[in-house]
Amino acid sequence: MKVGVLALQGAVQEHLKMIEKCGHQPIPVKTIAHLNQVKRLIIPGGESTTISKLLVKYHLNEKIAELYNRYGLPIFGTCAGMILLAKQIEGQKQDILGLIDITVRRNAFGRQINSFEAELEINGITPPLFRGIFIRAPYISKAGKEVRILASFRENIVLAQQKNILVSSFHPELGDDLRIHRFFIEKIN
Numbered sequence: 414m415k416v417g418v419l420a421l422q423g424a425v426q427e428h429l430k431m432i433e434k435c436g437h438q439p440i441p442v443k444t445i446a447h448l449n450q451v452k453r454l455i456i457p458g459g460e461s462t463t464i465s466k467l468l469v470k471y472h473l474n475e476k477i478a479e480l481y482n483r484y485g486l487p488i489f490g491t492c493a494g495m496i497l498l499a500k501q502i503e504g505q506k507q508d509i510l511g512l513i514d515i516t517v518r519r520n521a522f523g524r525q526i527n528s529f530e531a532e533l534e535i536n537g538i539t540p541p542l543f544r545g546i547f548i549r550a551p552y553i554s555k556a557g558k559e560v561r562i563l564a565s566f567r568e569n570i571v572l573a574q575q576k577n578i579l580v581s582s583f584h585p586e587l588g589d590d591l592r593i594h595r596f597f598i599e600k601i602n
């Protein structure tokens with residue numbers, strides 16, 4: 414299956430490698446033509462404000478929203494990708510995709526702990542615990558009724574799903590645990 418990774422900025426290569434290790438065909442997505450080829454899309458971590466500007470510049474935001482709303486294209490947003498997919502961002506206007514009914518808090522874990530790792534229990538993924546790597550991570554401060562909460566860390570939601578949208582606060586593409594990528598590729602739809 415052709416699985417796209419939005420390749421404007423951020424942790425693109427790592428996701429491409431994970432897709433390949435899962436036995437699927439990774440496609441870096443930079444244009445509408447690339448988007449039209451893929452059966453699934455990952456929006457990686459990076460800087461959400463930068464990715465957002467580039468999405469608008471290349472008219473990819475409209476196309477992504479259309480593919481989701483019309484055809485239910487499964488989309489996985491990690492970290493900055495989660496921010497771009499959230500309906501609301503605390504203290505900031507959301508003017509990009511907004512496809513999942515959550516409110517996110519950016520850089521939610523505070524400056525002192527820019528990055529950390531945590532063992533997460535994930536609903537729908539068999540043990541052992543998943544080692545989540547958080548880098549200036551957001552978390553979900555509010556989730557609508559339709560949203561399935563898949564993992565939390567210290568009472569904060571860090572992995573969630575609504576229909577064909579999956580979002581994570583952490584970076585499952587770092588390290589070599591393929592379970593969340595497999596879950597996205599094989600189970601969401």
Ligand code: GLN
Pocket residue numbers: 457458459460461462491492493494496519520548549550551
């Ligand atoms: N803090 C970043 C943002 O708000 C996200 C960090 C990340 O994707 N690792 O865009």
